[in-house]
Amino acid sequence: MNIPFVGREKEIKLLSEAMGEVRSGRGRAFFITGPVGIGKTRLLREFSQHAEKNGFVVLFCRAIDEKAVPYLPVKDALDEYMSKHREEQPLPIGLIGALSSTQEVEFAQTNVLAREKTRLLERYLGLFEKLSSSAPVLLAIDDLHWADSGTLSLFHYITRNVSELRMLVLGAYTDEYFRGGRNTFVDTVQHINIERKCPAITLHPFTVDDVSVVLGSILGTWKVPEDFVYAVHRRTGGNPLFVEEVGRSIVEQGLFDINERKLKVNFSQIQLPDSVKTMISQRIANLDENTTKVLRACAVLGREFEYEVLKNTLEMDDETLLEVIDNLITTGYIDQGEGVEETYRFVHNPMWEVVYTSISAPRRRMLHKKAGEELEKAHGKERKYWSEIGRHYFLGGELNKGATYKILAAEDALTNYAIEECVDACEEVIKVLPNISDNDFKQDCTIKTYTLLGDARYIVCEYDEAITAYESALKVATDRNTRINLMIKLSYPHLGKGNLDKCLAILEGAFGMLAENDHAGRAEILKNIGWAYEKKGEFLKAVECYKKSLLMSEKAGEEITIGEVYHRLGTGLWYLGELKDALRFLERGLEIRKKHNLKKGIAGSYNNIAIVLKDMGDILKAMEYYEYAKKIYEEIGDISGVATVYHNLAIIYSLLGEDAKAIEFDKKDLEISRRIGDAPSQALAAYALGECYQDMKDYATAMNYYNEAIQASERYDDKRMLGWSFAALARLHAENGKFDEAEKYLDMAMKYAEATGNKELLGVAYTSRGDVLLYEKKFEASEREYQKAIEIYREVGQVESIQSTNYALAKLYIAWEKYELARRLLFEARDFYIKINGKGMIKKIDEELKRIEENEKI
Ligand SMILES: Nc1ncnc2c1ncn2[C@@H]1O[C@H](COP(=O)(O)OP(=O)(O)OP(=O)(O)O)[C@@H](O)[C@H]1O
Ligand SMILES: [Mg+2]
Structure with missing residues (x-):
């Protein structure tokens, strides 16, 4: 019918109007x-046909709640399109197992992992861009409320960028x-609504005329x-x-007389239920036994199911089953799905x-168990079925099998950054753990599940939850290597929280458990310990650890690890101002990364080498290296990496004294970071812009940027960046004579510096206090603070910071009329900045020197 x-x-x-806009290059997005049952x-279907007739490529897909496979609907729709058009798949999209090259993300800081997700989304975006370059594209996703978190992020991501696509x-x-x-779906829609890039079209009920037409077509008459x-x-x-x-x-019920075109009974005699569900129950109550049996098996299999699996679950012969199915199709219960199978x-x-819901509980359990077995037979090796198989086994009371498949599904979800699905699957397993009787299996499941849960929580910065999860796994783990591994994992969220001492204690504990000859393990942990010291701003200690780690990894002979240690050591040496050695190690790291084609690593090497080159004064070459890095980041869709390069270029321009250019690049960085929701980059860019505007004495704009930096840092709980921002706000207020405010922010900056134990930040806090006191004309106190800062920078080997503080101290001495002291410091700083070609700073220093001369004349 x-x-x-x-x-x-x-x-x-x-x-249709939107179609016109899309065709001319301005993409649009709508919720329906x-x-x-409103239509x-x-x-979606009617409009898809319309669009197809008008030359659109149509990708139609539907989310199904029980599948819970990241990106499945969109991936399926794309696959179907590709196979229909026999195009080779231009990109390995979707379930690409992006975390598989662990070496590349070994120092997986949370923001790095967020970047991985963005990378995946960018690849989809790139694919749509490519598709829509030949013809406009319609992407229709039905039942979005059941979509997995990956699909929801993708939908969100597309709406943000849609205006640039012909889509x-x-x-x-x-x-x-x-x-x-609240759930992921609701959160996503709310976010999208705030951004106003996807208006909603709300459908209204039929009018009386509509009802007349529809009833007429069902009853077979127009009247x-x-x-x-x-x-x-x-x-x-x-x-x-x-x-x-x-x-x-x-x-x-045969109640309508088609010849007479009227009801055979009086309308009031027809019992019309007051809801559509009651109406449907009444209808199914009248079905024959065989049909009911089939329909129940269908419902247990899910909203969508395969013929073969249905047949095997029912143990029915083709002929009988096909007849029932035909009948169910004509009466409007089921229809043929699209897709390959x-x-x-x-x-x-x-x-x-x-x-x-009409199936009794024992029968449901039996059917689910059977469904699980049949699905496992048919698809047990395909990842997109794991969650579903696990679900059937759980509902069928088969806990061990259910847990096995749910853990597989959780692992797969994590690999695709579908955190919600991973957490859901883990929590389902955790719920049944007490009822698992086989003790070895139970222990194994407990460790695996809590480890996965910890990983998932860690990725989204839920550090406390991650710690609890890892600790739960540790509680039952007995095997030495498993314990060591878990301790290393446990150290990460502590690092993320800024509990650096705790982090170090855990790592040292793990180190002590290693076997004497486990060189690889030692190399790994030493590298992490070094990293924690780097975070603390204790660069000397960090470098020491990296050197030891290098020795160990050379003994172990694992080349990729050696390469990573080279990279870290190079970076650590850069912090110490040992530029030549830094460059040497970074280049060695780059060589190994190139040999193993670790693209992101290669880009990272270029980026860090450029930073060193900049400090060595080779600005041109530095810029060339930044270009290489940017190109690779673009190629692999890591636009967060691109944003980082912009930030670094801005630093170069500001060093050269080209402030307008610096601002331009920082704004590019900020724009990208906002667009992709990369909070760490956003904070850094906003902070940098705040400094630029403060320099130009545009305090209102500066304040806005600092506040943005603070908000972004709060979002991912970065105490270090918060400390920096508060220190900047303190200076800003002091510069405006608001000393009470300044004190307040100084206290906060100090608090964060102490909480993180980060020496670099502590130095910054002291410098800021020095600045504030200088504005208050409390010279002696100010001098003390600057000296404290310099002492710290000396201790950790931060050469550039020593010189910039020298410059600040010199300004204090000028105000204090101690010109000789000032001049000495300025010359020292000048020598340094000449070495690194810091024209911007040299200009500032020369201005101060001139001021001294003028003052001395008077
Ligand atoms: N504009 C229309 N003209 C004629 N029939 C319609 C129209 N809209 C919906 N229908 C019919 O009403 C029924 C319900 O519509 P549909 O399945 O599209 O609703 P829905 O909003 O998608 O429901 P759900 O929330 O369950 O997904 C379908 O059989 C459909 O053919
Ligand atoms: Mg629908």
């Missing part, structure tokens, strides 16, 4: 919303889910009696699905729900 499409002229017109899917994006969801408390139409309209509230079900039920699906969600 073909029910004509009615009453959506307004929506079609609006969407409304209650269950969202129908509108129309539609996402349909049912209102009820939006009101159902449905008017009072009957009115009555149905009133009872159903014009809900299309309800209207349709009423029509079907009247046909099935022979699949079917429930036409309407309420139908699935009504059938599923």
